Amino acid sequence: MIAEKKKIAALLASPRKPGNGEILVKELCRRLPVPHELDLIRLSGHKIRPCRACYQCLATGVCPLKDDYAEVLDRLARADAVIIVSPCYLMGPSGLLKVFLDRGLQLFSRRRELQGKPAVNLVTAGIAGEAGYTEAALNSMTLIMGMRLVASEVFIGALPGEVLWHRPDEAERVGRIAARIFSGEPRSFSSWCCPLCGSDTMQLLGADRVQCQVCRNFGTIRMENGEPRLHITLKDENIFFTPEQAEHHHQWLMGMKERFLAVRRELGVFLANYADEETDS
Ligand SMILES: Cc1cc2nc3c(=O)[nH]c(=O)nc-3n(C[C@H](O)[C@H](O)[C@H](O)COP(=O)(O)O)c2cc1C
Numbered sequence: 001m002i003a004e005k006k007k008i009a010a011l012l013a014s015p016r017k018p019g020n021g022e023i024l025v026k027e028l029c030r031r032l033p034v035p036h037e038l039d040l041i042r043l044s045g046h047k048i049r050p051c052r053a054c055y056q057c058l059a060t061g062v063c064p065l066k067d068d069y070a071e072v073l074d075r076l077a078r079a080d081a082v083i084i085v086s087p088c089y090l091m092g093p094s095g096l097l098k099v100f101l102d103r104g105l106q107l108f109s110r111r112r113e114l115q116g117k118p119a120v121n122l123v124t125a126g127i128a129g130e131a132g133y134t135e136a137a138l139n140s141m142t143l144i145m146g147m148r149l150v151a152s153e154v155f156i157g158a159l160p161g162e163v164l165w166h167r168p169d170e171a172e173r174v175g176r177i178a179a180r181i182f183s184g185e186p187r188s189f190s191s192w193c194c195p196l197c198g199s200d201t202m203q204l205l206g207a208d209r210v211q212c213q214v215c216r217n218f219g220t221i222r223m224e225n226g227e228p229r230l231h232i233t234l235k236d237e238n239i240f241f242t243p244e245q246a247e248h249h250h251q252w253l254m255g256m257k258e259r260f261l262a263v264r265r266e267l268g269v270f271l272a273n274y275a276d277e278e279t280d281s
Contacts, residue, residue, distance in 0.1 A: 006036040006182065009079035011072070013086040013097035015044040020124040020163035021085035024155055027164060027171055028083065028120070031178040039075055043096040046072060051102040058254050061109030069103050077113040081120070081181050082147060084138050088125035088154075091132025101141050108250040111146045115243055118181050119147035126158035136201045140214045144240050149198050150187050151177045192221070192228045196241070202230070215241060 010025040018026075022040070029038045046068040057063045063070070076082055086093040107114070121138035125131035131154045142149045155170060157163030164171055180187070193200045199214035208220045212232055219232030234241060239249040260267075 003035050006032075006034050006080040007039060007078060008032070008036050008081050008083065009039045009041060009076050010083040010085060011076065011097075011100070012040060012042045012044075013084075013094045013100070014124070015094075015096070016087075016160050017042070017044075019087065019160050020155065020157045021087060021122060023161060023164055024122050024124065024174060025083055025085055027174045028122075028178045031171075031175040032181065033179060034182055039079065041072055041075055043072075043100055048072070048096075048100050048103065050099055051105070055105065055253070055257070057106040058108065058250065059257070061106065063103065063106050065103075069100070069106070072100070073106070073110060077110060079117070081118040081150075082114075083120045083122060084141060085122045085124070086134060086138060088123055088131040088134040091130070091134065093123075093134050093137045097138075097141070101144070104144060105253070107145055108246065108253075111243065111246055115146040117147045118150045119145075120150055120177055120181060121152035122177075123152075123154040124163055125154055125156055128156045133201065136199050136214050139198055143197055143215060146240075146243065146246060148186075150180050150185075152187075152198055153177065191224075192230060194219075194230060194232050196232050196234060217241075 008029060012021055012025065014021045016022070025038070025040065029036060048069050049065045049067045052065065054064065086097045089095070119142045121135065121142060123131055123134045123138060125134065135152055135154055139149060139152050153173065155163045187198060189195055189198045190200070194202070194212040194215060194217070196217055197212060197215035199212050201213040202210040202221065203213055204210055208222055209218065210221050210230065211218050215238065217232045217235050217238065219230055221228055221230050238245045240246050
């Protein structure tokens, strides 16, 4: 019997063709231990318009903007695993990725299709140690989409190709990620990373108290056996962590329509006070 090919969708947020992110994805697929087909989605080749904040999609699941967003989302939903790849631009993800994510209120109606899907986040950056919050941004995107983070890693290379050029060690690292995607193993986070979402970015709150800057849960950090170890507890009022919390947040957002209708007239009077100071149309 011929094994069914796994569908890998890679969302590529670099305008370079091919760039470092693209060759990482292709190397990863070459090293996948299962038959597969790659669906490479170059965001730069698609028309994705910025969200207009009309909130229509919350109720209908359909965005009134006419562009390629729904097609891209369909391709992600059809995949067995998703790879999100962004270059670091000025310490954060590229604008292409953020514009895509901003359309994500539509995700509430599609979350079930994405829930639990294995996801890998790859960041490319030109300078070691200068990737800023890019990885955290990609990890929060995975969380918002309800997918299961298998790995998130930063790769360094400035010129296109340099990320793997004369770098067999880095190609091996890509191979280790590839081996994990369908292994069913949960991601094993470093002891200083949030055990819930994998972020390595914590705000110190005093004494040993910390707050994860991606999933916003609270915990403690202590030295255990010579290593910093984080203990984080899931708070009830998370808005994206579990399917139930996401649905609760969806309902809350939809309730805002009633609230808006109730205060619309009064708000209009208030906003009119600011109407004549416009300098841009
Ligand atoms: C507008 C711009 C801003 C960048 N900002 C950073 C940065 O803040 N930190 C960094 O390490 N590299 C930065 N880089 C370098 C890219 O992250 C690096 O070249 C990366 O490998 C590009 O990946 P790609 O080839 O997949 O597009 C920047 C590149 C550009 C074009």
